[in-house]
Amino acid sequence: MRLLIIGSLNGQIGAASQIAMSRGAKVSQVDDIEMALGSLRSGKGADMAMIDVNLAIKSLVDSLANERINLPIIACGVNTDATAAANAIRAGAKEFLPLPPDPVLIAAVLEAVAQEDSRLVFADPAMKNVVDLAEQIAPSSASVLINGETGTGKEVMASYLHSHSNRSDKPFVCVNCAAIPENLLESELFGHEKGAFTGAIARRIGKFEEANGGTLLLDEISEMDIQLQAKLLRAIQEKVIDRVGGTKPVPVDIRIIATSNRDLAEAVAEKTFREDLLFRLNVVTLKIPPLRARKIDIDVLSKHFAKKYSEANGLEPRMVTDEAMAKLQLNPWKGNVRELENTMHRAVLLCQGDAITAEAILMPDGSSTPDTANGSAGQSSTASDRNAGDAGLVGRRVADVEKDLILNTLDHCLGNRTHAANILGISIRTLRNKLKLYSGEGATVPMAGSEYRYTAQV
Structure with a gap:
């Protein structure tokens, strides 16, 4: 795990750094927020940041949001009163860590916030077969496609592959292709130069360069726009990328792991996914069985x-x-x-x-x-059950029934778009378009909650 420490922390930074490094973290330090943003834009990357509680935490959180940098923030302070700690949480920090540092507490925070555990819990032979294949191919640099239903642990399997590879001491960088708008995903992947588009206030290194030497996970790749797929194919084939607004190609050395909850062969038949890209990605396919x-x-x-x-x-x-x-x-x-x-x-x-x-x-x-x-797990309902349900549907427009179904399912999933789309049997892009329509009509759309994932240990 990569830890970025922001601020001097009244001389306690050395102790905190040593404890974090003893727990396996790779630590870097900067003095202020501008230096932190510069470090992140330059592609050095971080999985978590610890910041002096006296710095402008809200300014950092807002800047990260504006530049679409997803980074958990931990506020730290020496002899800090409860009000300052509470204000740090309100400003957007995930946790508050008192200093001088306690080794056990720092270890717990690193695990809880970073959630960087690539170990798997399994005993079923069906899962053991998949893990055995993963361990066999892990040392290679071959691209891997991980296929499985939402919630089966595809991202955990990708992390497991990386941790057992020859690149395990290099970055493991994740990009959720379903969570980033189409017009921003290219910049997220390949980076951009200052002034390349409105809002590009500084050069930003993309995920390809951030993952250089390591592994890049393209989560839910089936949701990527087909035009961007062509640029991704070139990056994989030629091992070079072009920053948005850039003038020369940038070489990269990464291993690609992609996940999808859809059958990409069907997506190829539907002409929403490039066949040549599929061939590049699935040198080996790991199919995770449903629970x-x-x-x-x-x-x-x-x-x-x-x-x-x-x-x-x-x-x-x-x-x-x-x-x-x-x-x-x-x-x-x-x-x-x-x-x-x-x-x-x-x-x-x-x-x-x-x-x-x-x-x-x-x-x-x-x-x-x-x-x-x-009988509620997929068995046919009785005629009386169907008639009772029909009583609330007869006379309503199909669009209104669909709207209620989508919003109720999303609410049931605690705002998790990916989970809701999977239950509804529609793509995440279709779901987003529907929600945008409903929001414009004045409907209350459940906010996106945490993208839950399980991390476990053998």
Whole structure:
């Protein structure tokens, strides 16, 4: 993990740096916010920043947002009162860390905020086959395509590949192609020169150059515009990129890992994805099976998350009862590991006593989880059920019914666009266009929440 320390921190910076480095972090330091922005623009990159609480944290957070630099901020201070710490959080810091530094606390913050754990929890033979193949190909520089439903852990698998590769001591840089608007993704990938477009206030090094020598993860690559795909193909083939507004090509040496929750062969047939790019990307394809096809992993992961969130909330370990496990095994887990993790986190908080019972396995709204025992996991509804549902639909416009369905699904997914699009069976781009339309009509659109992902350990 790359840690950027901003400010002098009253002489405690040396101690904090040493502790972070002893925990495996690569540390760099700058004196002020302008130097920090300059470092990030230059492509040095960082996975997390620790900043003196007395500096203008909101100014840094706003500048990062304006330049689309995603960087968790930890505020630090010596003998800082509660008001200053609270103000730092309100300004956009994720955490406050008191100084002098405590080794255990710094380690916990590094793990909690950076979430840089590439280890996997699995026991099912279906998943073991995938991991065995990943370990076999990891040392090579071959491009890899990771395919699987949303929430199966594609990004974790990509991180696992990098950590077992010959590039593990070099940067691992991620780009979510579905989360960045089309007109900005080219600049995000390839960088830009000052004045290349409105808002380009300084030269910005793109993710290709930031990942030089290491691994670049192109998450949900199927959402990339087909015109940009042509430029990506050239970058992969010729190992050079052109910054937006630049005058000469820049050489790069990276390994490409791409993920998709769609069948890219179908996207090629639909002419939304270039066939030649697909050939370049899938030298090896890792297909991660859905959680419902990994019954043993449901057991293993449920217990892992119960332990993880018991510890995270300062509770005694919560055991999973046989009745609760039976209910978990019946759930179809459309959101896969991500949904299971959220469910177990909720169960830890809701359970009575030191055991997680079936009553604690609930949906976000407090309703019981669906299961195949009562027919709610994809079995046909009865005629009376259908008639009851039709009563609320007859006489309504299709567009209005669709609008309610999309907004309710998004609300159920806590604003997670990718998860909602997967459940609805539409592309993330289609979902965004629908939400833009609804927002323009005055509808309340759920805000995007955290892009949950699971990180675990063997």
